[in-house]
Amino acid sequence: MTYHSCANESVRMGVSGDTDLETRTALAAFCRRNGYPYLFTEVLEPLLSGHGLLLALAVTERPWPPKGIGSQTIEAVGIAMVGTEGPAHLTPVLTDQRNATNIGLVGALTKQLLEHLREAEVPSAGYLVRQGDRALERALERAGFAEADFRSSTDFADYLEFAASPQKVLDALGLASLRVGDLLALDLDGGELDRLGSYHFTLTAGLTAYLQDSLRYAALLPGLIDLVATLPPGGVPPGTPGPPLT
Secondary structure, eight states, X not given: OOTTHHHHTTOEEEEESOOOHHHHHHHHHHHHHTTOHHIIIIIIHHHHTSSSEEEEEEEEEXXXXXXSTTSEEEEEEEEEEEOTTSOEEEEEEEEOGGGTTOHHHHHHHHHHHHHHHHHTXXXXXXXXXXXXXXXXXXXXXXTTOEEEEEEEEOSSOEEEEEEEOHHHHHHHTTXXXXXXXXXXXXXXXXXXXXXXXXXXXXXXXXHHHHHTTOGGGOSEEOSOSOTGGGSOTTOOOTTSOOOBXX
16 A cells, blocks of 8 residues: 555546536646646647647546536646647646655556557657757656657757657556556556656656746746647758747
8 A cells, every 4th residue: 555545546537638617627726726827728728629639637526516617626637739740749747736756646647648649540759858958868768769850949948859659658668568556556566666757757857847937947848739730831851940839
């Protein structure tokens, strides 16, 4: 029995591109509760009315009344933006403060999101990493990612895409062979725990500046834009900077 095991037993998880009013309200409350309300109002809410955004949600529900505003509490959320050309751009799993060390819940949600992408035949999934940020690059390399062709820039830094097929990441993180129940109970050996911890905590650290609304220091950009759709007609040759991300 671990600290989070009992609470994880009541969590409901799922992946969907459709969100109802109850879920959107819960997502807004999640962002506000954890110190980044702008993420919902300025970024997620406009995107949810479009296409391509997938949410992997870990939710607890109040016993009564079972429906209505406030009936859901989001414990963690993983996000993938599936672009017009097929690849997915990822945002590291965001957790409620009480789940900051709940690596079992994070692993289970990551597994569900990657399996959903694999079953949808999404060819690759990736992150945008600040060029030369070796700690992030190494964490992603250990998780099966490799530097891809796409480049992008903000006013403050250049970013490289690290991408891999969903199945390759599942295998590299050891998630392919682990059951969701074992992850939620954190019934893992030391190596499995090390892999998941290194992956999640490093990416979370890299995203912190962005969540604090400080793009200047962002080591990792969230996958909340269809990169290909933002390119000029004809695209750009591999290796040249892409459009600014704001």
